[in-house]
Amino acid sequence: MTEVSSPPLTTREADARVAIDVKALQAAGRPDAARERFAELVERHQRRAIRIAFHYLREAADADEAVQDAFVKSYVHLGTFREDLPFEVWFTRILINGCLDRLKARRRRERWMAPHPTDAMGVERDPAEYLPSRGPSPEDLVLLGERREQLSVALAKLPERQRLIFMLSHFDGQTSREVSAMTGLNESTVRVHLFRAIRRLRSLLAPGASHTSSGRTRRANR
Amino acid sequence: MRIADTLLRRGHLSEDALVDAWYSGHHPAHLDTCTICAARALEVSRWLEQTRELGVAEADAAFPAERLAAQQSQILRKLEQLDRPSKLLSFPRVSSEDAIESVTHGHRVSSRWIAAAAAAGLILGVIGGRLSVWQPSGAARSTAAQAAPVQKAPDTGRATNAADLLLDSEDVSQPQIHSLSAIDTLTPQVTVARASTQRR
Numbered sequence: 001m002t003e004v005s006s007p008p009l010t011t012r013e014a015d016a017r018v019a020i021d022v023k024a025l026q027a028a029g030r031p032d033a034a035r036e037r038f039a040e041l042v043e044r045h046q047r048r049a050i051r052i053a054f055h056y057l058r059e060a061a062d063a064d065e066a067v068q069d070a071f072v073k074s075y076v077h078l079g080t081f082r083e084d085l086p087f088e089v090w091f092t093r094i095l096i097n098g099c100l101d102r103l104k105a106r107r108r109r110e111r112w113m114a115p116h117p118t119d120a121m122g123v124e125r126d127p128a129e130y131l132p133s134r135g136p137s138p139e140d141l142v143l144l145g146e147r148r149e150q151l152s153v154a155l156a157k158l159p160e161r162q163r164l165i166f167m168l169s170h171f172d173g174q175t176s177r178e179v180s181a182m183t184g185l186n187e188s189t190v191r192v193h194l195f196r197a198i199r200r201l202r203s204l205l206a207p208g209a210s211h212t213s214s215g216r217t218r219r220a221n222r
Numbered sequence: 223m224r225i226a227d228t229l230l231r232r233g234h235l236s237e238d239a240l241v242d243a244w245y246s247g248h249h250p251a252h253l254d255t256c257t258i259c260a261a262r263a264l265e266v267s268r269w270l271e272q273t274r275e276l277g278v279a280e281a282d283a284a285f286p287a288e289r290l291a292a293q294q295s296q297i298l299r300k301l302e303q304l305d306r307p308s309k310l311l312s313f314p315r316v317s318s319e320d321a322i323e324s325v326t327h328g329h330r331v332s333s334r335w336i337a338a339a340a341a342a343g344l345i346l347g348v349i350g351g352r353l354s355v356w357q358p359s360g361a362a363r364s365t366a367a368q369a370a371p372v373q374k375a376p377d378t379g380r381a382t383n384a385a386d387l388l389l390d391s392e393d394v395s396q397p398q399i400h401s402l403s404a405i406d407t408l409t410p411q412v413t414v415a416r417a418s419t420q421r422r
Binding site: 031032034035038039042043046047050051054055060063064067068071072075076144147148151152155167169170171175176191194195198199201202205 | 237238241242245269270272273274276277278279280281282283284285289290293294296297298300301302304305306
């Protein structure tokens with residue numbers, strides 16, 4: 001007698017099944033089991049969530065809190081989750097909205113706390129330029145560290161929407177349709193923003209472009 | 223191939239088209255015939271791969287596995303706090319009246335103490351009232367005895383009511399004020415008025 005094994009579930013199917021289980025357990029008044037099941041979703045999406053939040057917020061502590069809040073919110077509001085939409089998309093929407101709120105709050109804080117730093121010429125400098133390097137790097141990784149830093153600075157110079165779409169498309173590997181569902185933007189708009197972001201980044205990261213492009217970037221950001 | 227590429231770039235692909243090809247995985251046929259565009263496509267794809275690696279590595283460096291584990295446990299702890307009903311401190315049992323009383327007065331006083339205080343206040347009030355009634359009358363008698371011992375002595379048996387007392391006072395005051403004697407003679411005496419009413 002041969003055993004009939006079911007085909008392996010895709011990530012989306014597995015997510016949907018877990019979400020349905022958690023909802024049922026919450027409704028049945030079994031919070032311990034619901035949390036245990038929900039931990040699977042946390043484990044599966046935590047890494048990509050932290051990448052998105054980190055690149056969006058450009059601050060590790062803020063990104064950490066944003067991801068935690070997004071998971072808690074998604075657990076609390078799991079009753080509103082529709083199975084026809086991938087959990088990944090639904091969760092990413094929650095995460096992006098949370099990140100956006102944090103960015104707004106940060107801007108409000110910065111407006112009252114301290115003016116933007118200016119260089120000797122009185123030109124406003126981007127705060128991302130003052131970001132400390134991420135941990136000690138050995139000598140053989142100095143070059144890699146510099147390139148990361150350059151990319152970080154260049155990303156910080158992108159307009160917010162372009163940065164978000166570039167992040168989701170490029171770092172997270174989402175298709176234009178998925179990004180469209182996550183952001184609520186038109187699919188063609190997503191593609192336009194992606195191409196613009198790439199063009200801009202390529203010009204910013206081109207050799208010798210770091211000093212000459214800053215003025216142009218500031219104008220474009222306005 | 224796009225019309226714009228044919229017209230503006232002499233048939234070469236735009237950078238957006240190369241980027242799109244990299245994302246979609248679609249391989250334009252032009253790349254098989256044009257070495258220039260093939261080289262550009264290779265350069266674009268390298269750049270895209272490098273930036274992806276750099277970006278991912280930057281985020282992963284900021285969040286190593288230990289930090290992710292700590293974050294996961296924090297998330298689960300928060301969820302546990304959400305699921306757990308709020309902890310209430312247990313207070314000693316009180317009746318609803320006492321509870322209302324404690325809310326309205328800010329502190330709780332036993333009803334027995336209130337009753338005892340009220341009773342004590344009543345007793346003290348009664349005793350105090352008695353003392354205050356007795357003391358002035360005794361004192362008045364002693365002062366009156368000291369002030370006019372001569373006038374009071376003959377009529378002690380008659381001074382039983384207020385009218386007699388008034389009469390006594392009139393009798394006493396009559397000879398003392400000489401300036402008012404003329405008016406006194408004109409006004410009728412109480413004794414005369416009483417006698418006339420009795421006769422009627």
